[in-house]
Amino acid sequence: MFLGAPPGAPSSISREVLPILVCNNVSKTYPNGLEALKEVSFDVKRGEIHAIVGENGAGKSTLMNILFGMFKPTSGEITFKDKQFSPKHPSEAIGLGIGMVHQHFKLVQSITVAENVVLGMEKRFQNRIGKINNAEMNSSVSSLIERLRMSISPDDRIQDLPISKKQQVEILKVLYRDTDFVILDEPTAVLAPNEVEDFLEFVTGIRDMGKTVVFISHRLGEVFAIADRITILRRGKVVGTFDKKDVNRESVANMMIGTASDLSERPEDFVRDEIVLSVKQISDISGILKNLSFDLHEGEVLGFAGVGGNGQEELFEVLAGNLMLSSGEILLKGSSIESLNTLERRKVGLAYITDDRMKKGLAPDRSIVENSIAGHHKSGRFGKLAINSSKANAFTESIIADYDVRTGKNIRTPVRALSGGNMQKLLVGREIAYDPAVLIASQPTAGVDVAARKLIHDSFRRLSKSGSGIILISGDLEEIMDLANRIIVLYRGRAVVELAYPHYDTTEISYYMTGIRGSQNASCTYS
Template sequence: MSVLLEMKNIHKVYPNGTVANRGVNLVVHEGEIHALVGENGAGKSTLMKILFGLEAPTEGEILYKGEKVRFNGPRDAIGQGLGMVHQHFMLAPSLTVSENIVLGDEPRRGFLNLFRDRKKEIEEIEELIRKFGLKLSPEASVESISVGQKQRVEILKVLYRGAKLIILDEPTAVLTPQETDELFDSIKSLVDQNYTIIFITHKLREVMEISDRITVLKAGKTIQTLITKDTNQEEISRLMVGRDVLFRVEKEEKAPEDTILELRDVTVTDDKGLKLLNNVSMKVRGGEIVGIAGVEGNGQKELVEVITGLASASSGQVIYFNENILGKSIGEIRSMKIGHIPEDRQTTGACLTSTIEENIILDVYNDPQFRTGPFLNKKKLKEFARKYIKMFDVRTDSEEALAGSLSGGNLQKVVIAREMAKNPKLLIASQPTRGVDIGAIEFIHQEIIKKRDEGTAVLLVSAELSEIISLSDRIGVLYNGELVAILDNTEELTEQEIGYYMLGIKRQDQEVAAHE
């Protein structure tokens, strides 16, 4: 294969002195799927931003099709045949599939091209869909289609603009196993038509399945480029993390204790009267982990928000230690030994303009051990923060650094450290390892298991089915706001089986689900 892209000795130093890339080298061959892996903060995102013209390198050069290039913005990159599909979809929900695909580049007709050519637009999108076999209706509104279909719309957006080299950033983060299989079929189809893919992911199983070659970054440097068929997950993880990583969660059998959390016929409606949760009933006992699976947008967010006081229910009860906590304030709920790892660490998980120390002590500073009379014992609070920064391996030079200066993975560690530090009786963990590297995932899983073994009731919500299956004692599945199954996590239970419930193809008997 001929070399399509070469990034040589790429350095990126930000004005505040942060070094993101320290001489990265990347070679991508035409017509290959090239995986880019590394821990959080390894420099993957910065490198791709430089390639796509979102950042300027401090040093180094980019060769594309054998010629030296410098992209001053995404428009330059798109003009040269590059496309990027971001982890978080950038779609307008109220527009149709075709309108999203052509947005900003609509076909025109008439005098001076003053008029939008809607007929030509539909014809072009239908031809694009046929060519790549991506199974979409051009006229469907984006808000009405599945998450997997939205992913296809994003891919078609870059194909419509003529991309031949496509960067996919964590493309399977919110997909079911069936949708992931369909995405991989689409990617392979693209490569068969001589497209080139850069695939960024934390999921090493997917790296092994889909890629031809793998480049590992660590601490802003290129560690090694591997041929996929000649390596394995263990070697890749050692290069990424610098040590062996356990891929299987070690968990002992444990008899569950008394019920700590019970939901009774909880219904949540929006301002239009649409039911976001519909008569959900379930129990979480001390010493067990109940995982909640489901395609995102099927009620997981509302379930977590009702329990934690961030949203109100239209009807039903949320019972915590025999007390209905519906209607209590967020502050009251947080003071009841209920820990909450939110799905969005930046918006609801941390205060980015406060220091790391301030974020960690948020729930404990009123504890008598940290006060001397009416005054805070700042020395003890600092020692407490440092202890958890070290325990959770938060990569920072100082506890006085702003939380907003941390990488996503390190910010997640701060949030988890704070919630674990309060020794919760009930832990609500929503997407606890999203965007976190394999070394940190291993540690976070161990901490969740430790809490379960100490008798904490854990409600785990995750888009990662492998995570749900690895950690959970029982698994609930939400579909269209309803709890359609509560399944014992036995060795016979597969991701495919759970996927059928997630897609609404299968449904457990209502009476069985309600009384589990």
């Protein structure tokens, strides 16, 4: 667990410090004509936590990839430490003192913490015959672990660590390379609520060591907890850079979106008496899920909360037909579906929003149109013998319009050309468009902005109002509490507690998520 800043560290940054980074009229236009950045100008002060916020497609990822040497700007000028800055490769950015912790971990699972941290720098620990001095390597990494007050060991293997510890290793890798400018991309997405506070304290500790932190997050509560200044992007342009004291959550959200936004949400009650999905004592062949039972009613949103790795992914795969059961049964409208494959389950009324749109939800190299009809192209809706292009195009355009998917002018463009948030909106729109009896949604708003999140949430409410049941699996507890009529917490593959709205308490749920409470009830079933 992160324990905060080292003893004796200063408590805040000086407001008189000069910028370490200055962007002046930076623009980026992709080969397909998409203008991702339009004359972006802002600065980051040395030793501050600087939050970058904006809708998906606002240009945050493009800007960070330029700073990290992955993309070149089309025009404009960047200075870093008072020198012109135009890295052609991430290695150049790293050499200049810039490090980036990506949202998706880039660790080698089979080797140790120390080996991951020094990866690419092993030669400094090799003797004359090329053998690595493990004791010297571990000692070098251990000294930084102690300085940062992390509760991990250099000998730990990555595959044996929980998600929160793996994130520590990613940050450790960056800081080990004498980095003084750290970019954190959605760093709390994998953490349980009770771990977030400690992590945010740790980030302020990095700042108080003299490091500069760029903090990218869609969770405005976290931004306001630790940021010194906030830069807001909207559709590739800078709306403004503000001291935190001069703005609030609502004003920032409004500037991100361009319209007034109500951040408060609560579950709506469209629950009917009829049971649409019944899961009875299921265990899966991987041994993760253990005797899980629950019922889903028509019009109900049933949320599953839990720290990553406690059975959420397996639950999704079992319901989707991608993972076999070792025992138990699944009934859709009273009929068993265990023997049906994914496509057959679609035909009888299931729809799926996967947790990994790039690998499992969409085909990145196929067109926007092809992705819009995927999974239903054999249904006859788009032609009996061959796909009717006019029907497919019209269907795609309806999703684009209904879900504000920003695609540019050509819907035959590969879907990978879209921003992550626009890909997600396309995926959500596709699955909801078929009016499923049950929608199984895993991490449906992971990494998306405030506007896209609200749009997706509103679409879920419309779907539940129409009578569809929704299984919501999310690592974002706030999202579950906003939408779900009931919440079941999974811990080590078992249901440990069920709560019904309005009897939700973040702290209590966090205790169940991390096993502090409820593990003695892990054999309970709920309906």
